[in-house]
Amino acid sequence: MNNQGRPTSPVAANMNERATVSGSKGLDQAEKLIFEVGTPQRTGVDLPEPKGRPSRLGNHARQGEIGLPGLSEPETLRHYVRLSQKNYAIDLGVYPLGSCTMKHNPRLNEKIARMPGFADVHPLQPISTAQGALEVMSVLSHWLMTLCNMPAVALTPKAGAHGELCGMMAIRARLDHDGASHKRRVLVPESAHGTNPATAVQCGFSVDEIPANAGGRVDMVALRAKLEGAGKGSDIAGIMLTNPNTCGLFESDILEIADLIHDAGGYFYCDGANFNALVGRVRPGDLGVDAMHINLHKTFSTPHGGGGPGSGPTVLSDALKDHAPVPYVVKTEDGGFDLVENPDEKSFGRMCAFHGNMGMYTRSLAYMMSHGSDGLKQATEDAVLNANYVQASLSDVMTTAFEGTCMHEALFDDRFLKDTGVETLDFAKAMIDEGYHPMTMYFPLVVHGAMLIEPTESESKGELDRFILSMRSLAERAKSGDVESFKQAPIYAPMRRLDETLAARKPVLRWTPPVDVAEAAE
Amino acid sequence: MRYLPLNKDDRTQMLSVIGVESIDDLFETVPKAARLEGLIDLPTHKSEQSVEQFFQRLSNKSTSAGSVPFFCGAGAYKHHIPASVDHLIQRSEFLTAYTPYQPEISQGTLQTLFEFQTQVALLTGMEVANASMYDGSTACAEAVVMAHRVARGKKSKAILAPGLHPHYAAATQTLASTLSIKIDERECRMGRDDNVINHIDDDTACVVVQSPNVFGEIVDLRPIAEKAHAHKALLIAVFTEPVALAAITPPGEQGADIVVGEGQGLGVGLAFGGPHVGLFACTKKLVRQMPGRVCGETVDANGERGFVLTLSTREQHIRREKATSNICTNSGLCCLAFTIHMSLLGDAGIQKLATLNHEYACDLADVLDAIEGVKVENDTFFNEFTVRLSKPAADVVQALADMGILGGVPLSRLTPEGDPNLLLVCATETSSAEDIAAFGSALKEILS
Numbered sequence: 001m002n003n004q005g006r007p008t009s010p011v012a013a014n015m016n017e018r019a020t021v022s023g024s025k026g027l028d029q030a031e032k033l034i035f036e037v038g039t040p041q042r043t044g045v046d047l048p049e050p051k052g053r054p055s056r057l058g059n060h061a062r063q064g065e066i067g068l069p070g071l072s073e074p075e076t077l078r079h080y081v082r083l084s085q086k087n088y089a090i091d092l093g094v095y096p097l098g099s100c101t102m103k104h105n106p107r108l109n110e111k112i113a114r115m116p117g118f119a120d121v122h123p124l125q126p127i128s129t130a131q132g133a134l135e136v137m138s139v140l141s142h143w144l145m146t147l148c149n150m151p152a153v154a155l156t157p158k159a160g161a162h163g164e165l166c167g168m169m170a171i172r173a174r175l176d177h178d179g180a181s182h183k184r185r186v187l188v189p190e191s192a193h194g195t196n197p198a199t200a201v202q203c204g205f206s207v208d209e210i211p212a213n214a215g216g217r218v219d220m221v222a223l224r225a226k227l228e229g230a231g232k233g234s235d236i237a238g239i240m241l242t243n244p245n246t247c248g249l250f251e252s253d254i255l256e257i258a259d260l261i262h263d264a265g266g267y268f269y270c271d272g273a274n275f276n277a278l279v280g281r282v283r284p285g286d287l288g289v290d291a292m293h294i295n296l297h298k299t300f301s302t303p304h305g306g307g308g309p310g311s312g313p314t315v316l317s318d319a320l321k322d323h324a325p326v327p328y329v330v331k332t333e334d335g336g337f338d339l340v341e342n343p344d345e346k347s348f349g350r351m352c353a354f355h356g357n358m359g360m361y362t363r364s365l366a367y368m369m370s371h372g373s374d375g376l377k378q379a380t381e382d383a384v385l386n387a388n389y390v391q392a393s394l395s396d397v398m399t400t401a402f403e404g405t406c407m408h409e410a411l412f413d414d415r416f417l418k419d420t421g422v423e424t425l426d427f428a429k430a431m432i433d434e435g436y437h438p439m440t441m442y443f444p445l446v447v448h449g450a451m452l453i454e455p456t457e458s459e460s461k462g463e464l465d466r467f468i469l470s471m472r473s474l475a476e477r478a479k480s481g482d483v484e485s486f487k488q489a490p491i492y493a494p495m496r497r498l499d500e501t502l503a504a505r506k507p508v509l510r511w512t513p514p515v516d517v518a519e520a521a522e
Numbered sequence: 523m524r525y526l527p528l529n530k531d532d533r534t535q536m537l538s539v540i541g542v543e544s545i546d547d548l549f550e551t552v553p554k555a556a557r558l559e560g561l562i563d564l565p566t567h568k569s570e571q572s573v574e575q576f577f578q579r580l581s582n583k584s585t586s587a588g589s590v591p592f593f594c595g596a597g598a599y600k601h602h603i604p605a606s607v608d609h610l611i612q613r614s615e616f617l618t619a620y621t622p623y624q625p626e627i628s629q630g631t632l633q634t635l636f637e638f639q640t641q642v643a644l645l646t647g648m649e650v651a652n653a654s655m656y657d658g659s660t661a662c663a664e665a666v667v668m669a670h671r672v673a674r675g676k677k678s679k680a681i682l683a684p685g686l687h688p689h690y691a692a693a694t695q696t697l698a699s700t701l702s703i704k705i706d707e708r709e710c711r712m713g714r715d716d717n718v719i720n721h722i723d724d725d726t727a728c729v730v731v732q733s734p735n736v737f738g739e740i741v742d743l744r745p746i747a748e749k750a751h752a753h754k755a756l757l758i759a760v761f762t763e764p765v766a767l768a769a770i771t772p773p774g775e776q777g778a779d780i781v782v783g784e785g786q787g788l789g790v791g792l793a794f795g796g797p798h799v800g801l802f803a804c805t806k807k808l809v810r811q812m813p814g815r816v817c818g819e820t821v822d823a824n825g826e827r828g829f830v831l832t833l834s835t836r837e838q839h840i841r842r843e844k845a846t847s848n849i850c851t852n853s854g855l856c857c858l859a860f861t862i863h864m865s866l867l868g869d870a871g872i873q874k875l876a877t878l879n880h881e882y883a884c885d886l887a888d889v890l891d892a893i894e895g896v897k898v899e900n901d902t903f904f905n906e907f908t909v910r911l912s913k914p915a916a917d918v919v920q921a922l923a924d925m926g927i928l929g930g931v932p933l934s935r936l937t938p939e940g941d942p943n944l945l946l947v948c949a950t951e952t953s954s955a956e957d958i959a960a961f962g963s964a965l966k967e968i969l970s
Contacts, residue, residue, distance in 0.1 A: 031633070033633065033636070033637060033640075034637055034865050035640060038865070038868060039868075040868065041868075042868055042870070043867060043868045043870050043874075044604070044865070044866035044867070044868070045604055045867050045871045045875070047871065047874050047875060050874065050881050051881055053881055053884060054884075055880065055884075056880070056883075056884055056900075056902055056903055057740060057769060057770060057880065057903075057904065058901065058902035060740045060742070060770045060771050060902060061769065061770065062767075062769055062770055062771055062772065065869050066768060066869050066873070067644045067869065068641060068645075068864060068867070068868055069865070069868060069869070070867070070868020070869055070870055070871060071866065071868060073604075073606055073866065076606060076862065076865050076866050077610065079865070080610045080613075080616075080865075081610070081613065083630040083633050084610070084613040084616050084630045085615060085630065086615075086627075086629035086630040086633075087616065087619045087622075087627065087628055087630035087631055088615075088619060088624070088627040088628065089614050089615045089616075089617070089619045090614075090618035090619075091614035092615070097620055100620055102618075102620060104525055105617065105618050106525060108570050108573060108574060110612060110617075111574070112574065112577045113793075114608075115577060115578065115581035116581060116588060117580065117581025117582060117583060117584035117586055118577075118581055118584070118794060119793055120586040120588050120589075120600075120792055121584050121585070121586055121587065121792060121793075121794045122587055122592075122594040122600070122792050122794070123597075123598055123792070123794050123795030123796075124594055124596055124598070124931040124935055124936070125585070125587075125594055125928045126919055126920055126923040126928075128920070128923060129584060129585035129923050129928065130584050130585070130794065131583045131584060132581055132582065132583030133580075133794045135580050135583065136577075136580055143564060146563060146564055147564070158656035158657065158796065159656060159849070159851035161848045161849055161851065162660070162849075162851075164848065165697075169696070169700065172700060193839075194839040194842045194845065197843035198842060198845040200843065201843045201844075201848075202667075202697075202700070202701070202847065202848050204701055207842075207843045250549075250551040250552050252551045252552070252553060254553065255553050255555065255556065280558070280561070280562055281549060281552075281558055282549075282556055282557065283556075283558060283562075286555070287556055303617045304618065304619065304620045305616065305617060305619075305854040305855030305856075305858070306616055306619045306621070306622065306628075306630075306631035306854040306855060306858065307620070307621040307622065307631065307653070307851060307852050307854035308654075308656075308851040308852045308853045308855065308856070309656070309796070309797030309799075309851070309853045309854065309855060309856055310851045311797075325696070341935070342938050348696065348699075349692055349695060349699070350689060350693055350696055351660075352656065352657055352659045352660050352693050352796075353597055353657060353658065353687065353689035353690060353693065353784075354597070354657075354689065354794070354795025355794060355796070356795070356796055357796035357797040358793050358794035358795060358796055358797075359793045359796065359797050360796075360797065366577060368564075369565070369568055369573050369576065370524075370525065370568055370573050371523060371525070372564065372566035372568060373561040373562045373563070373564040373565065373566055374561055374566045374567055375523040375525075376562075376564075377562070378523060378526060379523075379525070379526060381545045382526055382528050384545070384548050384549070385536055385537070385540075385545060385548065386528075388536075388540045388542075388548055389536045391540075392539050392541065393539060404551075405540065405542070405547070405550075405551075407548075407551075428624070429626070432624065437620075437624060437627065438624055443839075457525075457526055457528070458525070458527070459527065460527035460532075461527075461528060461532040461535070461536065463527075490627075493627050494627070494629050495625065495626045495629055495822045495826065495828045496626065496823035496824050497626065497822060497823050498625045498821070498822045498823075498829075498830050499820045499821055499823075500625075500820065500830050500832065502821065503818040503819065503820035503830045503832040504818070504832050504833055504835070507809065507816075507832060507833060508818055508819035509639055509650045509651075509809070509816055509817070509818050509819075509832075510636070510639050510640040510643050510649075510650060511636070511637070511640045
């Protein structure tokens with residue numbers, strides 16, 4: 001082996017992993033757990049000395065230490081900055097996770113969310129002292145209802161899946177109110193997000209899967225067979241449909257689907273995860289939708305924060321709006337705002353403490369107002385344009401799952417990797433070495449080895465061209481028979497591939513103090 | 523538009539690569555009847571400056587907790603948050619990352635989650651914890667559903683103690699209403715939590731007890747755990763103020779099987795009720811029934827320690843309709859804030875913080891108890907307690923607000939059936955002696 005010159009192959013590149021004494025690799029600093037670096041008596045917070053007055057805890061006082069390590073402020077800062085540098089992020093590069101809408105998170109939104117009249121207001125202080133916060137909720141509601149052409153919105157759901165729960169609970173409440181408690185079957189396409197069937201079951205419904213047709217859309221023959229002539233007396237409660245669907249395609253039969261479900265006495269739940277393809281161009285209310293959650297953390301740019309917090313306001317049709325959860329904001333006669341906190345007979349109740357995720361309301365409203373009706377429409381068009389540009393630029397070296405143009409995300413399958421020995425997972429890990437976060441992989445389930453790419457409107461053409469170049473070169477490298485480099489990937493990430501099987505088989509879910517050797521020997 | 527990088531030339535070039543003439547061609551799969559012509563009836567785009575001004579005006583219309591004497595608790599608590607917490611959570615790498623599904627480039631989030639899980643386990647005295655829930659109330663609801671999963675449908679009853687926060691009870695009832703879970707009738711009353719013991723029977727899947735409860739009273743969980751376990755029921759212990767757990771015997775040492783609560787009090791601001799962060803801990807035995815994301819330790823191809831999301835076979839994206847819960851989000855950034863605040867405090871810091879909270883609350887109790895028409899109802903408390911007023915609490919709180927004091931939460935605000943003269947008040951390390959004195963003299967004036 002030639003160890004003299006510049007590394008020329010991935011195997012030689014492994015030389016980068018020569019052990020250092022510190023364990024760090026240049027800017028990539030090795031960092032232990034706080035429990036391994038802190039000590040109980042150290043602290044990064046100065047507090048006044050307690051007076052030592054008699055306690056009123058009764059006989060409930062905690063005995064002994066908690067076992068938490070203490071760190072000074074500089075140690076804490078350094079620890080978490082070092083950890084942060086082991087994360088990929090939108091601010092760092094293309095993050096084309098399909099169905100996740102990883103768009104730019106404007107910093108103005110962060111500034112606004114931290115204004116004291118929103119960030120430092122208690123949820124239960126008198127209504128008269130929280131008028132500004134309530135007005136934000138009211139204005140946000142107006143924007144969401146107008147964009148969707150729907151007459152009501154429940155703001156409180158705390159995430160997309162919580163919004164699904166809200167919509168399906170409203171459907172159930174309406175059915176029960178109409179004495180139709182026998183209607184408990186919900187149709188869910190097999191391409192649906194996993195949350196859809198999980199939500200339906202959590203709401204006490206049974207799930208009936210609808211297959212996809214060869215074009216990646218709902219198989220209308222199968223759907224008609226289930227619904228035609230079913231009538232209002234049937235057990236059909238509704239359908240949960242994502243539109244555009246998880247294959248990145250608009251369900252072009254959607255108006256017929258809505259009619260069929262309504263004729264069967266059911267309701268149409270639309271999963272709004274992909275609303276970024278529609279804002280300002282298509283309104284869910286015009287599609288016959290009865291309920292749809294909106295992921296403020298996808299479509300309306302609130303940060304994903306490494307997995308939350310999200311927010312899933314749910315728009316509701318005339319048929320469902322009386323069953324909305326509490327609390328909600330109403331306008332008062334004097335031009336102020338009030339909060340309805342106690343459910344009436346029709347409302348299905350309360351989904352969480354307080355009023356939902358205010359911090360996401362301010363951010364998303366700031367985003368919407370910044371764009372305005374013209375900018376929101378442009379953003380939608382750019383998102384769809386970017387996805388189609390990626391699809392068109394890769395379709396000769398990768399295999400698109402379905403013919404024709406897509407909406408805001410491009411779906412590829414793994415046929416182009418056939419007989420190469422490279423799998424979707426390997427391809428994704430190789431993207432990491434190119435400096436990109438991998439696309440969504442192995443989802444939707446209806447496509448073999450799926451690769452779902454959603455570039456969003458936040459990418460420039462130059463950035464997309466570089467991305468396309470990398471993807472093309474990876475596809476060509478895979479076809480050239482270089483399996484090994486894919487199996488090794490990633491090599492330029494802070495860590496090599498992790499053993500997920502081991503993690504699941506022998507779960508270690510927390511740090512525990514090392515066992516003293518002498519003690520263990522006893 | 524400042525957030526959109528494409529220009530007109532880019533768009534034209536890209537359309538030609540795609541092989542279509544106009545952007546409309548990309549929307550042709552949308553039925554004609556549903557295509558929107560023109561712009562939606564909403565204002566057009568605005569500059570950063572004018573959006574900021576709009577919100578600044580609205581912000582000024584609310585009274586912020588930090589600007590007045592402030593004594594509200596009841597599930598959301600005002601604590602001082604060190605400046606480094608907010609600085610760190612705004613690092614791009616934390617703020618703008620997705621769920622750590624690609625562990626090789628997500629170790630920052632994952633290691634933090636592992637630290638978070640350990641901190642929560644230590645604070646609650648439990649063996650394991652998950653990577654957080656939406657908030658305390660939804661964590662409570664999910665715990666009840668989990669208890670029924672553990673009972674495998676053989677037990678139908680869930681008992682909610684009278685001191686459980688009414689919003690937590692309501693959220694639990696909502697989630698349970700569609701499943702075959704019977705919620706034992708409850709009335710939000712003070713001093714009756716021990717009575718749940720009389721309701722526990724063989725049909726009981728779980729009993730849910732909050733301590734300190736919504737009235738601030740600390741509840742002895744041991745006898746309840748004993749009775750529950752005798753009937754093979756689970757004890758779900760709830761808390762709304764995480765700082766309290768640094769001062770009182772943790773639920774894990776009192777026999778709790780599941781511990782759920784709100785973590786907002788550490789690192790996360792009031793934010794008018796959200797986002798907050800739900801904490802969820804349980805015994806090791808129950809871990810595979812636990813909802814939500816979990817982070818676990820493993821090694822990479824070089825044998826180096828690393829972290830991954832694990833036990834995902836419980837979750838919706840794998841199990842679909844057989845999942846333990848439909849949840850696919852945690853409260854990522856809020857749980858990061860919690861973790862950083864906890865790291866800064868350390869063992870010594872958090873115990874001192876808890877002591878200060880308790881002492882200031884004791885000071886407040888002394889001041890209020892001395893006022894005619896005010897009686898402290900608690901035997902024990904941590905940093906919040908209940909007072910009985912000689913007038914309806916809602917009126918008194920409004921009168922206080924008009925005098926520039928946010929003086930607690932009337933029980934009737936939480937539950938319309940609640941005793942109208944009961945007021946829940948709270949003091950933390952942010953409650954100065956001057957503020958407490960101002961609260962006392964204002965209350966005296968209103969009640970005289």
